Amino acid sequence: MGPPFPTWGEGGILQWFEDHTVLMNLDDEANVRDLMSRLHTPLLQQEPKAETNRYSVYREYCYGEERSEIMRRYLDSGVLKLLTDKYLEMLKKGEQHPKGFRIGHILVLLAAGALSHGATLPVELENALPKLLKDPNVHPKPLARKQMQKALQEYVQGTPYDFGNETMSEAGIKASMGLRKTKLKTTFVGVFEQVTIVSFEGETPNIGIGNEVGSLIASIGPPENTGIGYASWDFKAAGIPNCWRYDVCGGCGKKGSATVVLSSCGRCKERKYCSKECQKKNFKMHKMVCSRSEEVMAELKGCLKEGAPVIMPPVGVYAVPQ
Numbered sequence: 001m002g003p004p005f006p007t008w009g010e011g012g013i014l015q016w017f018e019d020h021t022v023l024m025n026l027d028d029e030a031n032v033r034d035l036m037s038r039l040h041t042p043l044l045q046q047e048p049k050a051e052t053n054r055y056s057v058y059r060e061y062c063y064g065e066e067r068s069e070i071m072r073r074y075l076d077s078g079v080l081k082l083l084t085d086k087y088l089e090m091l092k093k094g095e096q097h098p099k100g101f102r103i104g105h106i107l108v109l110l111a112a113g114a115l116s117h118g119a120t121l122p123v124e125l126e127n128a129l130p131k132l133l134k135d136p137n138v139h140p141k142p143l144a145r146k147q148m149q150k151a152l153q154e155y156v157q158g159t160p161y162d163f164g165n166e167t168m169s170e171a172g173i174k175a176s177m178g179l180r181k182t183k184l185k186t187t188f189v190g191v192f193e194q195v196t197i198v199s200f201e202g203e204t205p206n207i208g209i210g211n212e213v214g215s216l217i218a219s220i221g222p223p224e225n226t227g228i229g230y231a232s233w234d235f236k237a238a239g240i241p242n243c244w245r246y247d248v249c250g251g252c253g254k255k256g257s258a259t260v261v262l263s264s265c266g267r268c269k270e271r272k273y274c275s276k277e278c279q280k281k282n283f284k285m286h287k288m289v290c291s292r293s294e295e296v297m298a299e300l301k302g303c304l305k306e307g308a309p310v311i312m313p314p315v316g317v318y319a320v321p322q
Contacts, residue, residue, distance in 0.1 A: 011141040012165040013112050013148065014058060022101050022109050026057045030079050035070075058109075059116035059160055066271070066286065068117055068160065075119040083110055084125045091128075104138035108148060115151050115161040126152070250286060251278020 013019070027033065036055040055067050057075070062068045087110070091103045111129055114121055129152060132138045133145045147163050155161050248255050249262060250271045256262040262272035265279070271286055273279040 012143045013109075013163045014060065015165050016141055016144070018105075019109060019144075022106055023056070023058050023061070023113065025099060025101065026083070026106065026110055026113065027055075027061075029083060030057055030074075032056060032071075035074060057113035057117075059113070072117040072119045072160075075114055075117060080110070080114055080119055080125075081122045084122045088124055088128060102138060104132045104135060108132060108139055108144075112148060112151070112163070115155050116163070118158050118160040120157055248272070249274040249278050251275070251280075251282045 014023070032055050054062060055071055056062055057071070059068050059071070062071060084107070087103055087107050090097070091107070095103070097103060097106070107125065107128065111121060111125055114125075129148070133149050136142075136145075139145050139148075147165075151161055151163065249260075251273055254260050254262075254274050256272070256274075260274050262274055265271045265273070265286070271282070273282070
């Protein structure tokens, strides 16, 4: 038996590698990669450099505010309810997951993902969580359970909830730059065999296979908050349009005020703009979200209900070492 799954940060929600494997499975079951492919392929034909699109049940794995908004609408379209019903029924019957995941653990992470996007929790899931979160066998990380309990008290429906946790990528980058005040020690098992990363403030970190720690962790970890719209991220260097939060202008990032009036997109009523010029500038990126998402969501929800297989294979951070 190999070493336990590694953690980073303080061991909160999605700061444990087993959380990632469970989340990857949820993304598969929800047809998220098919959603990504169906919505993003037409955009790639127009914007060949826009390859940083990614969708996930968990917000911090999405690139771009519009991708998170699509996931909220997708989950609220009935996908979240279908997955909830499935796993609550398995929990009730005492059934085992074919991959060995704990059913309660799956339900907790499904809820965490929904809250992160601002989706609406099904009443059945909301009622089941307090009991689940008291059981250390559901999620063995005490901080993760406390964070979920706190989130259920603070969460405002429709507003993305930020758990405030340092991501694997952020932990690695800070370690590589000597910015961490405490030792970072993480063990990866799998394609890297066993790699132990140790770093102290001011030191140059090193790992057994000779890679620079920040690059290694960034290559397999989720993006930082700037990648999902918690802060504006300049995509210009990457050759793709800027991505702004939904509460500011989608073209230039201006906030609404007494002198800056933001008008909503006439079709989706969600993306806002301060002028026709900004709306035109953002049109190539936004139109694939605005005009296609409901149609694709409806089709994929039907596939999910019928148990159709996922079309897209795991890629990127989803490729968990075996």
